[in-house]
Amino acid sequence: MAPIHGTDRTPPSEPAPQGGSFIHGLIGLSRGGFSETVRNSISSLTRRDHDANPAPAPTLSSTATAGSMGATLQAGVDVFIKPEADAEPPQPPPAPQPCPRHLLAMPPEILLMVLQRLDFADIVRLRLTCKQLRALASPHQIRVLFGAERLRRELLGHCRICLLYDPYRRRLLQSSLADPGYPLASRCVDCAVRDRDPRIRVGKKIDMANFNTVWVCRWCGYPIVEGGAFGCEQMHRFCYNRYNDILGIYLVLGCLQFCLGVVAAALAWKYYRDVLLVFAPTVTNFILLWICLAFISFRGTRRRTYHWTLALELAILGLWIPPVYHVATDIGNSLGNIPKSTLATLAMFVLNMVFRLINAVGNVILVIGFDMTTRHRSGIPTWARPLHSLASAVVIWTYPPVVEQKYPPDYL
Numbered sequence: 001m002a003p004i005h006g007t008d009r010t011p012p013s014e015p016a017p018q019g020g021s022f023i024h025g026l027i028g029l030s031r032g033g034f035s036e037t038v039r040n041s042i043s044s045l046t047r048r049d050h051d052a053n054p055a056p057a058p059t060l061s062s063t064a065t066a067g068s069m070g071a072t073l074q075a076g077v078d079v080f081i082k083p084e085a086d087a088e089p090p091q092p093p094p095a096p097q098p099c100p101r102h103l104l105a106m107p108p109e110i111l112l113m114v115l116q117r118l119d120f121a122d123i124v125r126l127r128l129t130c131k132q133l134r135a136l137a138s139p140h141q142i143r144v145l146f147g148a149e150r151l152r153r154e155l156l157g158h159c160r161i162c163l164l165y166d167p168y169r170r171r172l173l174q175s176s177l178a179d180p181g182y183p184l185a186s187r188c189v190d191c192a193v194r195d196r197d198p199r200i201r202v203g204k205k206i207d208m209a210n211f212n213t214v215w216v217c218r219w220c221g222y223p224i225v226e227g228g229a230f231g232c233e234q235m236h237r238f239c240y241n242r243y244n245d246i247l248g249i250y251l252v253l254g255c256l257q258f259c260l261g262v263v264a265a266a267l268a269w270k271y272y273r274d275v276l277l278v279f280a281p282t283v284t285n286f287i288l289l290w291i292c293l294a295f296i297s298f299r300g301t302r303r304r305t306y307h308w309t310l311a312l313e314l315a316i317l318g319l320w321i322p323p324v325y326h327v328a329t330d331i332g333n334s335l336g337n338i339p340k341s342t343l344a345t346l347a348m349f350v351l352n353m354v355f356r357l358i359n360a361v362g363n364v365i366l367v368i369g370f371d372m373t374t375r376h377r378s379g380i381p382t383w384a385r386p387l388h389s390l391a392s393a394v395v396i397w398t399y400p401p402v403v404e405q406k407y408p409p410d411y412l
Contacts, residue, residue, distance in 0.1 A: 169210045173197070189223050309359075
């Protein structure tokens with residue numbers, strides 16, 4: 001149905017919309033403005049209504065028809081006829097399907113660019129995720145992406161167990177053609193220590209992957225790849241400081257043990273000089289105490305005298321039994337007040353026995369050849385770890401300079 005015009009007066013022109021065709025495209029308008037868009041929409045709707053119902057159009061002379069359609073005739077104003085209510089509005093276009101957001105939805109070219117920026121360890125972990133990525137990161141494809149030189153550098157710069165990447169190979173042990181899995185046969189320091197690599201031994205140098213030779217730390221058992229101590233090339237700086245602290249504590253405890261032995265002998269000579277069961281063992285213990293001190297002071301780092309000190313400690317421990325028995329019997333038989341001197345003498349005897357017992361156990365561990373650096377290695381059962389820590393503590397109590405001993409040893 002065409003619009004009905006009034007008199008000669010022409011309608012005022014609508015101002016042109018601002019923004020040009022970019023804004024029109026965003027909001028859905030045509031270049032002629034809002035009026036032209038509305039006219040085109042009504043013309044299309046009325047044309048569709050004519051095709052569906054070819055009845056004659058109502059005239060403006062009919063008051064009922066004009067009233068039912070709700071149109072009025074005014075001079076100089078365009079009158080538009082409202083489309084019928086039963087006309088179906090245009091259907092909106094279907095919404096686009098959402099694009100999947102995951103790694104496999106990316107183009108193969110992008111995936112190959114991502115692979116080219118990964119190192120060997122990341123590619124190995126990526127191949128374990130799914131079959132498609134495993135097929136994409138095939139050995140042939142990796143060789144093409146990396147090239148011969150980069151592939152060789154990547155293989156030699158990774159640990160074959162934990163896939164640690166060390167481009168300078170400072171923490172990787174040197175591999176040889178005889179190793180299974182060459183060239184990816186290098187192992188890092190941590191994996192080599194945990195797996196008890198036979199090359200890592202205290203007092204020996206090992207060859208690293210960067211063609212450097214380093215010592216194995218005598219305190220922790222790790223190769224000294226960095227942070228060596230000043231004045232001691234076979235220990236880390238931190239380990240050497242801790243070792244010096246323990247040596248100071250050992251010196252204090254040694255002086256305390258020696259003083260306890262002297263005080264116990266002096267109390268026995270003063271209060272039990274006439275008792276042979278007390279006097280004779282204490283004199284013998286006093287002599288053996290000096291002999292044991294001489295062994296500890298002059299044994300050095302090459303000679304092993306642990307079996308001799310073990311025999312001396314056991315002898316001292318056994319000789320303290322008769323004095324302790326006699327003094328304890330006197331205390332039990334006394335009916336009145338017990339003298340404080342007797343209690344002090346018994347306490348000194350018991351303390352000497354306790355210290356000598358710990359020293360004897362420590363010398364037994366030293367004779368066996370216990371290695372304190374094995375505490376970082378794998379394969380130790382859970383129940384044995386507390387025993388391992390206890391044995392290390394007893395060795396440190398007995399003779400901490402054992403970490404400085406040389407190989408091969410000389411036995412007296």
